[in-house]
Amino acid sequence: MFAEDKGINEECGVFGIWGHEKAAELTYYGLHSMQHRGQEGAGVVVSDGKQLKDHKGLGLVNDVFKDANFQALKGNVAIGHVRYSTQGAKTLENVQPLLFRSQTGSMALAHNGNLMNAYKLRGKLEQEGSILQTTSDTEVLAHLIKRGGNSVTETTIAQALNQIVGAYAYLILTEDRMYIALDPRGIRPLSIGRLGRAYVFASETCAFGQIGAVFEREVLPGELITISEAGLTSTRFAIREQRKMCAMEYVYLSRPDSDVNLVNVHASRKRMGKELAKEAPANADIVVGVPDSSTSAAIGYAEESDLPYEMGIIKNRYVGRTFIQPSQELREQGVKMKLSPVKSIIEGKRVVMIDDSIVRGTTSKRIVQMLKAAGAKEVHVRIASPAIQHPCYYGIDMSTREELIAANYSIQEISDMIGADSLAYLSEAGMEKAILKDKTIHQGICTACMNGNYPVQLEGKKKFAFIPH
Numbered sequence: 001m002f003a004e005d006k007g008i009n010e011e012c013g014v015f016g017i018w019g020h021e022k023a024a025e026l027t028y029y030g031l032h033s034m035q036h037r038g039q040e041g042a043g044v045v046v047s048d049g050k051q052l053k054d055h056k057g058l059g060l061v062n063d064v065f066k067d068a069n070f071q072a073l074k075g076n077v078a079i080g081h082v083r084y085s086t087q088g089a090k091t092l093e094n095v096q097p098l099l100f101r102s103q104t105g106s107m108a109l110a111h112n113g114n115l116m117n118a119y120k121l122r123g124k125l126e127q128e129g130s131i132l133q134t135t136s137d138t139e140v141l142a143h144l145i146k147r148g149g150n151s152v153t154e155t156t157i158a159q160a161l162n163q164i165v166g167a168y169a170y171l172i173l174t175e176d177r178m179y180i181a182l183d184p185r186g187i188r189p190l191s192i193g194r195l196g197r198a199y200v201f202a203s204e205t206c207a208f209g210q211i212g213a214v215f216e217r218e219v220l221p222g223e224l225i226t227i228s229e230a231g232l233t234s235t236r237f238a239i240r241e242q243r244k245m246c247a248m249e250y251v252y253l254s255r256p257d258s259d260v261n262l263v264n265v266h267a268s269r270k271r272m273g274k275e276l277a278k279e280a281p282a283n284a285d286i287v288v289g290v291p292d293s294s295t296s297a298a299i300g301y302a303e304e305s306d307l308p309y310e311m312g313i314i315k316n317r318y319v320g321r322t323f324i325q326p327s328q329e330l331r332e333q334g335v336k337m338k339l340s341p342v343k344s345i346i347e348g349k350r351v352v353m354i355d356d357s358i359v360r361g362t363t364s365k366r367i368v369q370m371l372k373a374a375g376a377k378e379v380h381v382r383i384a385s386p387a388i389q390h391p392c393y394y395g396i397d398m399s400t401r402e403e404l405i406a407a408n409y410s411i412q413e414i415s416d417m418i419g420a421d422s423l424a425y426l427s428e429a430g431m432e433k434a435i436l437k438d439k440t441i442h443q444g445i446c447t448a449c450m451n452g453n454y455p456v457q458l459e460g461k462k463k464f465a466f467i468p469h
Helices: 023-033 061-065 118-127 138-147 154-161 206-211 247-253 265-279 295-305 328-338 362-373 411-418 428-435
Strands: 013-018 041-047 052-058 077-083 098-100 107-115 166-173 178-182 191-195 198-202 214-218 223-228 231-236 286-289 313-315 339-341 350-355 378-383 422-425
Touching (some): 013 107, 023 041, 023 061, 023 198, 023 206, 041 061, 052 061, 052 107, 077 166, 098 138, 107 118, 198 206, 247 428, 313 362, 339 362, 362 378
Parallel strands (some): 286 350, 350 378
Antiparallel strands (some): 013 198, 041 077, 107 166, 178 223, 191 214, 223 231
8 A cells, every 4th residue: 555664774672780690681581571672683792700792693582592591691791682673684693782802802782773874984994994794883883982992991982972973872891891871862762770789771661670670760861871890980972962862762662661761651651642632532432542552542532532441452462563573564464463353342333543653554554444344333543643754763663754654645645545534643742741741951852753853963964864784
C-alpha cells in the first residue's frame, strides 16, 4: 500500500555496572529488561581490572547468552548493549559493545544514538590511515579518542566528543575505568542508579528494577562521568543546552514502568490519552488500545470520555515489535502474527482504536481490517501523538520522508487508506502538556519528527542530509 521500509537509523539500549562481583550476570538481566530497544544483537564486555573480555552475538538476549560461560566473564565491571541494526550491516562485527585492543590498553564502547557526521569523519580517518573494521558509526569515536593520545583519558574522550554531531549516550570501558557521556541536548535517555555500593547506568530505569537497583539521577546533557577505584567524578565536555529528550521515548519506545527524564512513561501516556479525548472525541461504544505501548493512552482516553475500556485486541507475547523489524515484508507478517481481535468484545460495537503513532501505515491498516472483519460497526482511529511528517536523524527507524505516510497524504487520505471511519491525531501542544512537568533547563522534548524543528544540525547547513554508511 505504501513505501517499503528504507529506515537506516537505530534504536538501541546500553547498560553498565561498576563495582559488583556479578557484573556480567547483572548486565545480562539489565539487557533482558531492555530487549524492546533492540532485537538483532546483544553483547557484554567485562573488566577484571587487568583485561577486557567479551561475549556477544546476533539475536535476542536469551539466545545470545544461553550458552555464555559466566565463569569466564568474571569481573566487577561491565557494559552491555542491545542492538537494532541500521548504522551498519547485520553482522557480528557490528554487534556492540565494540572492543578494541592496542599496546597501550584496551577499550570497549556501547552507544545509543546516531552520529550525523559519521560519514564525513570516517572518510577523514581513512584518508589519515585508519582502517575501520566495522560499518558502525560507533567505531568512529574509538578512532577519534585514540587520535587524541596513546591513553584513554577524560581529555582524549572530551576532545573526541567535541568532534561528533548528533544524539548519543556512550558507555566507554577500559581495564580500570568507565566513562559515561551524554550529548549536549540529552536527546537519548541515560540514568544512574545504585545497587548497594555499585553504580549502575542504563538507557531505561526499568533495568534498575530488574536487578534491584535504586534510581539516583539522570546523566545530564553534556556531562562526562568517570568512575575508577577512586570513585565517581563529573565534568562537562560541552555547554549544557536546553534538554531535548526524544518525544518518541514517551510515545512508543520506552517501557511504561520506566521514568524518562524524571517523567513516568505510563503516566505521560495516560495523560496523552486524556488530552486526545478532549481534542478528538468520538461517538462510540468502547475504547480499545493497540497493545502494549498504546494501552496507557487508551485507558486515559476512556476515562476522559466516560467510555468503557475493553481488551478488544490480544497480543501474542512471542512476536517481536513490528516497528523495529528490518523490512516491510517482515513488518506486515509480524502484524498478522502479533495481534488478534476479541470478536465477542467488539462485534456490533462502534470502536475507538487508540494507537501511539502511525509511521508507515502498515500496522494501522491491518488492525482496522481485523476489527471490521470481527464485526466492529465503526472504527474511529485516534493517535496519541502528533503526525510524524519528518525523518529522524537521531537514532530512530524513520529516516526518509518517502516512508512516512503523514508526510505524503492528508488526514482524510490516510483515514481512507487504512479503512477507518475517522482519524485524528493529538496536537503537539497536547503532547507537550502531557509529558512536560515544567520547562526548566532540564526539561524539554525533541519533536523534530513531527514539526521539522531539528535541535541539532550539521554546521553550515539549514537542512542536513543523511548519508547511509
